[in-house]
Amino acid sequence: MAKSDDLAQIIIGCKNGDAGCFSQVVDMYASRCYGYFYRLTGNKDVSDELLSALFVKLVEKIGSYRGGSFESWLFRIASNIFHDYLRGRQRRTKLLDERKKQLESEIVEPKYTDSERIDKLQLQLRRLDENTRELIMLRFYSQLSFKEIAKMRAEPIGTTLSKLHRGLKRLRELMEGY
Amino acid sequence: MIDRNQENLKELFEKFLSAEESTKAVEDVQKAEQILRENPTPEPDDMLIANIKAEIAMRLPLRRADVFRRMAYKVATVAAAIIIVAAISVSLLEEKDTGPEKLVYASIIPRAIWESDNIATDDAELAVLTVELEQIEAEVSALQLGENGTNGDRAVEELQMELIEINSAFWKG
Secondary structure: OOOHHHHHHHHHHHHOOOHHHHHHHHHHHHHHHHHHHHHHHOOHHHHHHHHHHHHHHHHHHHHHOOOOOHHHHHHHHHHHHHHHHHHHHHHHHHHOOOOHHHHHHHHHOOOOOOOOOOOHHHHHHOOOOHHHHHHHHHHHHHOOOHHHHHHHOOOOHHHHHHHHHHHHHHHHHHHOOO | OOOHHHOOHHHHHHOOOOHHHHHHHHHHHHHHHHHHHHOOOOOOOHHHHHHHHHHHHHHHHHHHHHHHHHHHHHHHHHHHHHHHHHHHHHHHHHHHHHHHHHHHHHOOOOHHHHHOOOHHHHHHHHHHHHHHHHHHHHHHHHHHHOOOOOOHHHHHHHHHHHHHHHHHHHHHO
């Protein structure tokens, strides 16, 4: 990860419309943001789509970045994009008059191509509720502190800490075969 | 940004849990995060990254144009506001300046008398005018009553001409 001074310079470049600086931001954050989307959707194609949408949004919104944690700002956009995706899926499902449960199972049980391997972690993550899953992924991929995550989610730090601890403990139990 | 690696998890948990529970909670978090590290997700394709960069490069001129347009709208709005305020101010100032002018033109008193400083002369002229008007008025009444034995119509015409002359002489000052 770039030092904060370097990152600040890159962000200034982005604000000035420098394509090279945007390119550096993509190189720095694409992997983590992709991991975040992949673990939430479990689908490579959807993750590709959401990652593209994230960086397009970054170009549009960079002018509104007013300092502070860039990761926090970027992952807030990523979280909004993921929720927009979920809402879009829900609308489509409603139009097709399907039950909500069907949608949820579709989201957490994506269709995999033969080339995709469903790893054990992805399977166990499906057993956690959506909110906990998102919180764990936010913590892991954004690399934000608990304090920053609590601020981002507009909830007391004790609540964030408690939810995350319970979720990670449960994930550990599932992965260790309790 | 607070560096996550410098975050003291134990201290943080101890705000809400006992020392023993905090130790256990920190262990839970660290082990779970170790599991996440041991199960990495696939990396985005190079082609995807190249496409994203190309799309960004394509959108940047549009963004610049958009930024310029927004700035132009802001400048135009501010300029319009300034022009409106200036126009209103000028109009208010003009109204103040033209007040006495309107009074001058609205007056029935000739401008020469209005602007004259010689009150005694002006009063004398007004007195003469008043006398002349009274005399004419008396003549008109006499004519109407046929008291002077002359041709009434002709006399009235002469009188009217006389009145017009007096009037124009008076308004000329």
